[in-house]
Every structure is written in C-alpha cells, then in structure tokens.
Amino acid sequence: MIFGKKHGLNERLLTFRHGVHPEEYKELSDHCAIERMPFVEMYTLPLSQHLGAPSKAIVRKGQEVRRGELIAEPASFVSVALHSPVDGTVVSVGLVDQPNGQMAPGIRIKTDPYSPQRMAETPIPDPESISVGEFLKAVQWAGIVGLGGAAFPAHVKFSIPKDKTCKYLMLNGCECEPFLTADHRVMLEYTRDLLDGTRILQHFVQAERIIIGVEANKADAVKALRQTAEEMHFAVEVIPLQVKYPQGAEKMMISAILGEEVPSGKLPIDLGALVTNVGTIAALSQYFRQGKPLIERVVTVTGTAVKRAANVLVPIGTPMREVVEYCGGLTSKTVRILLGGPMMGVSQKTLDVPVVKGTSGILLLTDREVQDLDTYNCIRCGRCVDACPIFLNPARMGAMAKSKLWDEMEALNVMDCFECASCSYVCPSAIPLVQSFRIGKSMIREKKAREAGK
Amino acid sequence: MERVGLNDLKIRVLIQEFITGVGILVGLGVFFAFVIAIAYKRLRVFEDPRIDEVEEMLPHANCGACGQPGCRAFAEALVKGDVTPSKCTVSSAEGVERIANYLGVDAGAEEKRVARLLCAGGKNEAHNLADYRGGLRTCRGESVVTGGIKSCTWGCLGLGDCVEVCNFDALYMNEDGLPTVIADKCTACGDCVRICPKSLFEIMPLSQKLVVQCKSLLEGDLAESKCSVACTACGRCVADSLPGVIEIKNNLAVVNYDLNELTKPDAIRRCPTKAIVWIEGQQFADSVKSELPVGRVERYGNY
Numbered sequence: 001m002i003f004g005k006k007h008g009l010n011e012r013l014l015t016f017r018h019g020v021h022p023e024e025y026k027e028l029s030d031h032c033a034i035e036r037m038p039f040v041e042m043y044t045l046p047l048s049q050h051l052g053a054p055s056k057a058i059v060r061k062g063q064e065v066r067r068g069e070l071i072a073e074p075a076s077f078v079s080v081a082l083h084s085p086v087d088g089t090v091v092s093v094g095l096v097d098q099p100n101g102q103m104a105p106g107i108r109i110k111t112d113p114y115s116p117q118r119m120a121e122t123p124i125p126d127p128e129s130i131s132v133g134e135f136l137k138a139v140q141w142a143g144i145v146g147l148g149g150a151a152f153p154a155h156v157k158f159s160i161p162k163d164k165t166c167k168y169l170m171l172n173g174c175e176c177e178p179f180l181t182a183d184h185r186v187m188l189e190y191t192r193d194l195l196d197g198t199r200i201l202q203h204f205v206q207a208e209r210i211i212i213g214v215e216a217n218k219a220d221a222v223k224a225l226r227q228t229a230e231e232m233h234f235a236v237e238v239i240p241l242q243v244k245y246p247q248g249a250e251k252m253m254i255s256a257i258l259g260e261e262v263p264s265g266k267l268p269i270d271l272g273a274l275v276t277n278v279g280t281i282a283a284l285s286q287y288f289r290q291g292k293p294l295i296e297r298v299v300t301v302t303g304t305a306v307k308r309a310a311n312v313l314v315p316i317g318t319p320m321r322e323v324v325e326y327c328g329g330l331t332s333k334t335v336r337i338l339l340g341g342p343m344m345g346v347s348q349k350t351l352d353v354p355v356v357k358g359t360s361g362i363l364l365l366t367d368r369e370v371q372d373l374d375t376y377n378c379i380r381c382g383r384c385v386d387a388c389p390i391f392l393n394p395a396r397m398g399a400m401a402k403s404k405l406w407d408e409m410e411a412l413n414v415m416d417c418f419e420c421a422s423c424s425y426v427c428p429s430a431i432p433l434v435q436s437f438r439i440g441k442s443m444i445r446e447k448k449a450r451e452a453g454k
Numbered sequence: 455m456e457r458v459g460l461n462d463l464k465i466r467v468l469i470q471e472f473i474t475g476v477g478i479l480v481g482l483g484v485f486f487a488f489v490i491a492i493a494y495k496r497l498r499v500f501e502d503p504r505i506d507e508v509e510e511m512l513p514h515a516n517c518g519a520c521g522q523p524g525c526r527a528f529a530e531a532l533v534k535g536d537v538t539p540s541k542c543t544v545s546s547a548e549g550v551e552r553i554a555n556y557l558g559v560d561a562g563a564e565e566k567r568v569a570r571l572l573c574a575g576g577k578n579e580a581h582n583l584a585d586y587r588g589g590l591r592t593c594r595g596e597s598v599v600t601g602g603i604k605s606c607t608w609g610c611l612g613l614g615d616c617v618e619v620c621n622f623d624a625l626y627m628n629e630d631g632l633p634t635v636i637a638d639k640c641t642a643c644g645d646c647v648r649i650c651p652k653s654l655f656e657i658m659p660l661s662q663k664l665v666v667q668c669k670s671l672l673e674g675d676l677a678e679s680k681c682s683v684a685c686t687a688c689g690r691c692v693a694d695s696l697p698g699v700i701e702i703k704n705n706l707a708v709v710n711y712d713l714n715e716l717t718k719p720d721a722i723r724r725c726p727t728k729a730i731v732w733i734e735g736q737q738f739a740d741s742v743k744s745e746l747p748v749g750r751v752e753r754y755g756n757y
Contacts, residue, residue, distance in 0.1 A: 095671060101601020103671065349584040349603045372587050432589035439594040446648070
C-alpha cells in the first residue's frame, strides 16, 4: 500500500499490477500555462484525423470558409465532422502529408490575414433539453474525438448499447507518458469546463459513480478539481493513482480503480465503465456552452531540443514546423522528433506535417537522450513478463516474431497488446519487442483481411 | 536329495508361468492382428497410389504458387485431373513433362509468370528525409515508424524483407538498393507480394512487357520532387499508344493488360521520367553507377 505523502496527498494511492517507472521529465513544462498559438499562413487538414471512415469534404477549391465552419461531414457512423480552424480560402482539396507518414486526402486552407478570426455563429442545441440521439449527433457533428491520442470518435464511445448500462463514468487524467503535461494543464486551467462537460455527459449516461482518476504527481490538479467540484455542488470522486506507466491506459485505470479486469476482446462498457480523456470532456463543454467545435487542442511542446518548452493551444492543422518555431525553434543537436510521449510516440521524419486531433505532444530529443543500443540475445531474465500490464509473455512473443511465426504469436494473444512499450523499456538486451509486435499485428490483420476477401 | 526335488518343482512352476505369459501375449497379438486385418479389409479407404508417385515427382517446395495449399494437395488435384502439371511453376520443364507422361495428360501451356517491382526509386532516384536508426532494420519495422523515411510515401524502402522471405533465392538487392528478381528462378509464389509493406510487388506474365514502375499518386512536379523516376501523369504514354491501352487513373498511368497484344515499346519513348518501361527479361540492371551520393538525406531548411 502506497500513501501519497510524497506528493502532498494524505491518502492511499490505487494502482494496477505490473508496469514500469520511467523517468518523468514533467518539470520541463508542467508549470507553463496554456498559451494560444498565433494564426499562421497555411493550415493542412487531413480528412482522416480520427479512427474510422475518413470525413467527406464539402468545400471546393477557392471557396471562402469561416473559422468554425463545417468543411467536411462524417461519412458513416464511425466518423466525425471537420471544421475550419481559421477564416480563409480553400487552396486545394487533395493529397496532403499526414503525421503517420502516409499521404491521404485533405484540405488546405490559406488564412485571411485581415480577418478578426471570430467564431462563425452556428446554432448549438441546449444539452439539457435534447434527446440522447440528438446529443450523440451533435457530438459527431462537432467533430469531437478522444483527445488522449487514439482519436476515437467520442459519440461512438458515448453511445451505450441497449443491453448495457453505464455504471461508472470515468475521466482519465492520468497522463502517464513522461514529458507530456497537456492534460495536467487542462485539468488546472479548464477545471470548470471539465466539470461542466462531465455534468452534460452525466445527464445522458446517468452513471452511478463519477470518477476522475489522476496520477499523484499532479496533486495540484487533484486539489483544484475537488475544490471546484465542491463549489459547483457536483458529486465527483477525484481518485489519486500511483505514478506508474501505463496507468493512463483505460483498461489499466479500470483495474486500478474498480479492481476488475476488462476481459480480452471486451470493452470497458461490458463492465459498465465509460472512460474518456479529460480534454475530450472539456471540449464537449466548450462546444455546448461556447459554440466552439473541435478546431483547436492543447499540445505539449517539450524536450531538451526545443528552446522553450510550452503547453500551446494550437489550431488543428497548424504545421508542426510553425509550432516548433513559435516555441523558439530547435537547438542544433536535435536527433529525434516524436509525436506523443517517449513511450508510445511515433518518430517523425519531417516537421512538415500538421497538428491533428490526436496530437497530444511534440517531443524533441537531442543525442543526449536518444541512444541507439545494440540488440543482444534474450537472456530469459523475465523482466518483460514482470512489466507487461496485461500479463502477456513478451519474451516468447518476441522469439516467435524473430522466426516470423505470426500464427503462434496470435495464439499468445499478441492482438491484446496495446503497444505500451513497457517490455522494450525494461529489456536489458534492448530487443525491439514492441516494434516486432506491431509488425506481427499488422501481418495478422493483413492475413485476416486476405482471408475475408477470398 | 530333497533339495534337488524342490528345485525341480520350482523350475517347473517357473516354466509354467513363463509359458502362460508368452501364451497370453501371443494370443493377444494374434487377436489384435485379426482385428487390424478385418479393419483393414472393411474400413479401407482407397487412395490412388498415383498420388504418392506424383507427389514424389513434385519439387516439395510447398510454396503455394499453384494455388493449392501444398504439394500433396496439388498432387491430388493433378490425379483428379482438375489442374494441368504446368501449374507448378517450381518444377523444371522436364519435371512437368515427366508428370504429364506418367499421368498420360497434356502438360498444359502455362505462361511463365514472375514478380515485378512497381517502383524504380532506388537510392539514386529518391532521397530520404531522415536517418532510420531503429532496432529493427526491416522494411516492415521501418514502415510502422511514420511510413518509412523515404520522401516518397509509396516507394520501396530497400531493406530487403522480400529478399529474406524468398525461398528460391530469386531476389537480391542491386547496388541501387532495389530488389531485383531473377526471372529464371522466380516461381511466382507470391511470398514477396505478401511481405512488402508497401505492396509494391505484382505477379505478371513475362509477356506483359510494358510496366509502369511507380505507385505514387502525386502529380507533376510534386511527384518528381520526391523521386526522379516518378510517374508525373503527363499522359504522353497514353498519346503514344493505341487508344484504351494506357489510361491515367489517380495520377498514375495504368496499362490495360487485357489489350496486352497491342502494347508497343513506342509508349515509353517520350516518358520524361522513365517511369514506364519495356522489360525484356530482368527488370533492373545489376550495377548502377551514379554521381549522386547514395542514400542521401535531404531536408528543407536546417532541420
């Protein structure tokens, strides 16, 4: 049992089993208040910023758009709308660079330099007087997705199947990735938006308990949330959790707080839990109360390679180069650009990609932090087995991946792996475990698609 | 002597026990032999002995190029007469002939097919945007990290996953960093098609000589800025060939192979980037010399 004395919280801290303790490096940016990024010349908006079907563009080349105006509509149920982040003119509708390295259809908008950039007036439904269906549709057309990183459409998550009930509404404020502080700042600065959004969502899901899980290293956020909730006379439980990676994975948070494990292949809602990121809920309130669809998000720009670490409110579609430039630019020794945190973030080959809805951080590392280690043979120490939060056997799966035995990997439940990289982090032989699991998963998925296509 | 008598008795008992034991075992053996004999007669499944013979004549590669799950299944299909022996692309011509003679069927005329790489952007032609220093030096490993470091999203990553997966040594990396298919050894099994993360391989009959070696969906200068041999969708090849043979689809020239007899080498003559080629035999040259530095990294600005 671990008490939170060290963090100034005199209570027991809950957690899950296994996991790792990477160095935090949050002090680089956790004290930096959120600042607004100035408007830049050009915005690039890929149509597929969320999981599911890409949105359908409804603007033409040369068309003038207003800030907050709808520019692409959802193509199916698992898809969301997209809005213009600026007043400006559509330059092209065609292939654009995406942060995942692929080129995909997108919209490029040139900013009108003389515009006051006021939000376009659109009628917003009153959340207290609409039905659940109308609410879900409003969320979908507001373009809101999970801002934790996976960018899963929020309305799909909020629509609870008929045979299930939502008993626990859980807000995820763990932010267990080292370096990232965007959610921390959102909890501190958008506390009222966050709690108000929770109230809106609670109106529709009618949960028995409302829980906000926060890692204990954000004690100030825990206190701020508790105090504001009391002022708003809103019964939420703010539960501090042990500082451990990957505490912020939704399945890990559920097992920490509820003491129950989400079975393989099931969703949290099968246990009656609905887990969303705190930023998503704040965006929900900002849409219904201020009429702002998801056109900007808080991004942590950090790492030792950037001149000034900051938490920046960036309009979606801003080129990453401009964001880095705004933070003072890079030092000369930069060797790695990561989107997201150091554990799960993806390396980038170029800064000429836009910030998208799923970008939680831009991490810039120098050659001091990045070491290319030589890979040695597995010495069967079992550290990866002790680290895996979902109790898989990474050592065995790694051996299978080396021999390209994808079917055997599937039998070892590699498809349950959510790629937290704890195994690669602890491996003393520096075996690229999680990397090979990603390959294995893609091979298995491709094989299934081939078989389904036959 | 009483002692001797006793010993006699003992020996007799022992012999008796020995005989009983052996008797029981022999009896059981004979009984089960009968059971097996009856089962063999009654439950016997007739299997054409030719299947074994034919399987013996096949190359035992189990590659699946014939479309069957393995050599045994192919042998069964052969004996049944569902397929012709020439479907096996691994067998030599004599091997095919032998099976055809043994089964007394026509060998069938199967055109030789080989894997073709639909990318010509090697180290000399396409530049990189970064340095890949991951622990996994494979194409699959590189492609899960931001789609690979090459400037062209669609292009060959050049780390040779296909060379490693090929069971027939039909692939090697040439000096330009492109996998080169040795047409004589290629059996068209499709292993390279499946492993390539960019899906750049395609199995084609040797008679399809007009090939567009590019998959880039970009147009014009933008495509050419990423790779010097990209298809810029200029449409010259369309104009230089008979109507309907080549079409521009998604900023890419696409050859309609239903009209393969109408393709002519004229189509490639005016291609400004040499993205469309006329292949006789091997696709890429072995040694490629260039004045440009190989594997160069080009970036915009300082970083």
